[in-house]
Amino acid sequence: MSATAERTNTITHFIGGKQKSSTGAREQDVYNPATGKVTGQLQLAGRADIDEAVAVAKTAAESWSQSSLTKRTKILFSLREKLVARTEEMAAVITAEHGKVLDDAKGEIGRALEAVEFACGIVEHLKGEYSSQVSTGIDVYSFREPLGVVAGITPFNFPVMVPMWMAPMAIATGNAFILKPSERDPSAALMLAELWQEAGLPDGVFNVLQGDKEAVDGLLKHEDVDGISFVGSTPIAKYIHETATAHGKRVQALGGAKNHAVVLPDADIDAAAEHLNAAAFGAAGERCMAISVAVAVGEAADELADKLRERANNVVVAEGTHADSDMGPLITPQARDRVKRIIGEAEADGATLVTDGRDLVVKGNEGGFFVGPTLIDHVKTDMSAYKEEIFGPVLVIVRVANLDEAIRVINENPYGNGTGIFTSSGAFARQFQRAVKVGMVGVNIPIPVPVAWHSFGGWNDSLFGDLHVNGPDSMHFYTRNKVVTQRWPEPARASGASFSFPTHD
Helix, strand or coil: CCCCCCEEEEEEEEEEEECCCCCCEEEEEEEEEECEEEEEEEEECCCHHHHHHHHHHHHHHHHCCCCCCHHHHHHHHCCCCCCCCCHHHHHHHHHHHHHHHHHHHHHHHHHHHHHHHCCCHHHHHHCCCEEEEECCCCCEEEEECCEEEEECCCCCCCCCHHHHHHHHHHHHHHEEEEEEECCCCCCCHHHHHHHHHHCCCCCEEEEEECCCCCHHHHHCCCCCCCCCECCCCCHHHHHHHHHHHCCCCEEECCCCCCEEEEECCCHHHHHHHHHHHHHHHHHHCCCCEEEEEEEEECHHHHHHHHHHHHHHHHEEEEECCCCCCCCCCEEEECHHHHHHHHHHHHHHHEEEECCCCCCCCCCCCCCCCCCEEEEECCCCCCCCCCHCCCCCCCEEEEEEECCHHHHHHHHHEEHHHHHEEEEHHHHHHHHHHCCCCCCEEEEEECCCCCCCCCCECCCCEEEEECEEECHHHHHHCEEEEEEEEEEECCCCCCCCCHHHHCCCC
């Protein structure tokens, strides 16, 4: 155990309705990123743990898939109430291991609640189709059945929201679910498991498998895992998709992002700057929907840069539990160092550092993994500050002459996750939303994360697979269609069998 530890606890798996220690000896430190101190020891899954989790889930899926929709809905409603009741406690767990401020953590739980509420309507979502008398005495109907065992491999930046964009719909549709959370902030997953159990979910339907690449690869290749949902970086999303599909699994893999927000001269520049400041620096920029590029059009550029500088300098950076904190630390020292490296490269490449957060020290938290809000102007599209997904509190300004050039810049970027436009013109907004090759678009909204009854996902290198996560797409992802053609002939009546291909007469 690290000598820097203040207080540590052992973080285990949750398999078959109870916490379970690993069969192996591998462990990993879990940190409070605001202090840099070790707070937990995470047990990492080995082959035996993976096999046990999948076997337990497979057995549970056999009975759970036959449970009534009424029973599933009752459990989902109960889960929602338990999430509401323990929001404060869960937010504190998130902040302690991720570092985001408490209000941000509560907001994440609020989005998780939306997903549960959507899943509560499973009776409506799973209604099939029926065609009567397609041929004489023959009816055809369809319904959707669960896949079986599905796994969610989720990122550190939303340890509750992203798993809850997956698990409620997977479970509501009759599957058993294995959550492999990030090893950076794993404790929230165990709390979710407790809430599912308290809500009445049968043992084995929701399981938590802690681990690293060994656990991921074990799930991707296991013959009894039927589907994989993933959110993370683009290189890993591509690997997840290729590996899991090669092993016969259904896959949705959401990758990285480089989200642009276009600001036109006719926009309310004060409002645009206010929203971009929050969208860039909230959660220290560790959001796949964070705005990392402000595309300033024409004469809007100078005014926007000035107003963004003012606001960036007023962002309060502190530990997430601090009452006035706007932004907390980055997740690891490696993440901090990477952000600092990219800022330095931008400066060397000739960009203008309007605000520089590399030397920020938070008093009382000198060991924390902090970088202050950083605003970089006159960035070119060939600079690493533009090309890389920074995933930190860095906002770059790219200057263009007109809206057409702004759209071209966005469409030439390999990502296509989210984008926004600030304008007072409905015509410009309509041109933009139809022309950009991006999956989620905001109009005078910087972070266009849709509500739970619309699915979440990007285009291009931001998504591998056909279906998005959450909402209606999840219902289709976690089920497959079955079509029945039936006839009930009257007794002693000729069957009318034919050697010819059936026709509908």
